Amino acid sequence: MEEKYNPRVIEKTWQKEWQESGVDETARDASKQKFYCLEMFPYPSGKIHMGHIRNYVIGDVITRYKRMRGFNVLHPMGWDAFGLPAENAAILNGTPAAAWTLDNIAYMKRQIAKIGCSYDWSRELATCTPQYYKWNQWFFIKMFERGLAYKKNSSVNWCAQCQTVLANEQVIEDKCWRCDSIVAKKELDQWFFKITAYAEELLAGCDTLIGWPEHVVAMQKNWIGKSMGAELDFPVENSDIKIRIFTTRPDTLFGATFVCLSPAHPLAAKLTEDKDSLKRIRAEYDKQDAATAQTTLGMFTGTYAINPMNGERVAVYVAAFVLMEYGTGAIMSVPAHDSRDFEFATAHNLPIRQVIVAEGGSGQPLKEAYEGEGIVVNSGDFTGLPNKEAIIKINEYIEKKGIGIATVKYKLRDWGISRQRYWGTPIPIIYCEHCGALPVPEAELPVILPENIELKGKGGSPLALVDSFVNVKCPNCHRPATRDTDTMDTFVDSSWYFIRYCSKASEEALDKSNIAHFLPVDQYIGGVEHAVLHLLYSRFFTRVLRDLGIVAVDEPFTRLLTQGMVCKETFKCPEHGWLFPEEAKGGKCGKCNHPVERGRVEKMSKSKKNVVTPDELTERYGADTARVFSLFAAPPEKDIDWSDQGVEGSYRFLNRLWALCHANIAKIKPHEGHAGGPLIRKTHQTINKVTQSIERDYHFNTAIAALMELLNETSSFKPANGQDYAALAFAIRSMLLLLSPFAPHICEELWRAIGNGKSIFLEGWPSWDEEAAKEEEIELVIQIDGKVRAKERVSASLTDKEKTDIALNNAKVKELIAGKRLKQVIIVRGKLASIALEK
RNA sequence: GCGAAAGUGGCGGAAUUGGCAGACGCGCUGGACUUAGGAUCCAGUGCCUCGCGGCAUAGGGGUUCGACUCCCCUCUUUCGCACCA
Incomplete structure (x- = not known):
């Protein structure tokens, strides 16, 4: 064994050894319980960054730990390989x-x-x-056959920068999720997946996601956005046209003083x-710019409609704030009880009539809309009812009268998947003049994406320019026909990759028995940025595949861990902007020479010049140090604050572990029985602490802290005899086993060095002995009225x-309670005596 | 604006069910070994106080023998949704 810890050498050795011995491969093993641990696969942008590292290391610790606990762990990795950057590189450099x-x-695999x-x-x-995207096409066709994939002309989100359509989920604050430019609306023929068919199920499923962070579940629910309400027809005066409106507040129907249509509404x-x-x-x-949206923009149409509840004549307006995509694209406006309607009515001088009064409310004119609960007034037969009750009664009434129906609406819209881009899955549809839009016959899949074509980067689908791709024979009538030239949203790819992993690359893609064996994913780990998009699509796909008989589960991910970002301090010069740390020395x-501003701690990014690259880190300290630091700096769900000095600290820890083993190498090999003693006790306590820390929410930071404590105690232990050396050997063996998921290379190396022939990862996780972990003596803390007044070793x-x-006989306590009346003495967890005195 | 989460030393962070606040690490201070050290090792380190002791978990109140933990109010930060009728 070398005297000095040299991570570069040992890490290379063991990585090679593990790969060659195949310890990382997963074969189905019926004798063990399965555990599927998955990290979100990366887009191959060129380089791995610290965020990836953190993500993968968390998953790896869980994987190695679960294996040592006897699980048959599936831990795969792959590439989310379609997407715009590749296409942009092709346009820019011709690659x-x-x-x-x-x-x-x-490169990234290395x-x-x-x-x-x-x-x-x-x-x-x-x-x-x-081999992979063939199945995207196959799923598309299956969905097409079931009416779950359909084409419609619709107003879509168009990003002029990316020259493509975006799904609703990909528009963040009216901007493109990828390039941040403002998104506009555009009418286009698009393919959609009917995710709304599963809206109710996806919503109900949220309540089963108990292993997910609550805020992510909340975001999913919010996105699906269910609301109960009613639809009613407002007949247009002197005409047989009816305006159908949607409201969640039928209790305010008598307060409707006008009607608003979306500017995009046909009427x-x-x-x-x-x-x-x-x-x-x-x-x-159409600009759809919420930030500058004029909430009062609108106009009188010149026509009137009739409120079906009370026969009243109400003006019909067009209002810019009314969205065509939600509800019916038309609303009844109740300015007294809706703040937007109130604002609009005030601006356009429209009447405001109060129909709900708060408990103890005055009859005074409103200064703002009252949206709360209350008693219904000015509402015919419904006057006097609590408004909640009125909703039910009015719904019954309109249904009986045939003027409307109680109904449910969702914010969730169908998922538009057509993209006018090259680098994606071709949509397997053929258009024939005579036969219409037909799916490509299954036997002809995959529809291969032509490679090595010239990309110009000027609008429209690049595939439309490739004649050999476009021109085909109609599968039905065999006359000339053309292919769809759009490609699928890349989120289709990532909606089922975790299902593909259940089988090896050499096995059949949708082997049902493999899928049944490994699904669902027991632990999924990734960034919160996918809280809505990817996770919702995957939940949808899982249900579609379930209905196709391919998977047997409803929910794909049992537990979800959203790891925090990797952040680092920043430096800024008022003149030169962001500075690298070495420029700010x-x-x-x-x-x-300007004084440098200490910026805030921000997510690592090239533009802020606060990036640490995995390559420099492993080169200098080795992977184990990088792993230990990123796990020790904070619990996994929190952001970590990267600190170069903190990394040094983790490096020192591993060096001290190495030194301890080196110093005792000769003595710890022989195994003798050991007696009790403080080191044995501490070791058992540490096994307990580390195990609990991992089991309870994967708090690896406290697990590592416990191991540091054990190392401190072991290092200062001075063995005097054979039994002491046996105790030392036990402590070191346990320490290596407990640390191995976190720092696998150094633990494997030291494990072998202290005389073990087989890999440490073939060992079982150590167990602790409750008795051996028990302290013989404790420090009894004595409190009087909640304040610590004395301590006694007992x-x-x-x-x-x-x-x-x-406690009561303690000299100091006696002095303090002299002349006072004792109320009670409570012994807490056997280690604290709390003396309560009469007040 | 609405919703959620969070606020603990100089810093990152600990603290099952209310029970010694500050584990562990960083930084800092002193010392040892050294030609030297930014290497390593040892000791110390919440604040105030010579000390006894007091004060401390964003701020204020409450419940309790006892509150970082439970309840109410206020402030701050972060994140999500932002015309969803």
């Missing part, structure tokens, strides 16, 4: 997208290998390969006399009565 992607994968994660690479997949154009004004409003509406800007085996007597 074919496929080559660019594969190069990146090769980077991942260096951190020593235990992946089963025999299941590796890349979504850009025909808006029909009923409006002043077409020019309508056009202007429509243009504003001494508190002065290296360029202009035997742990004393009874509560004996402890009470000791």
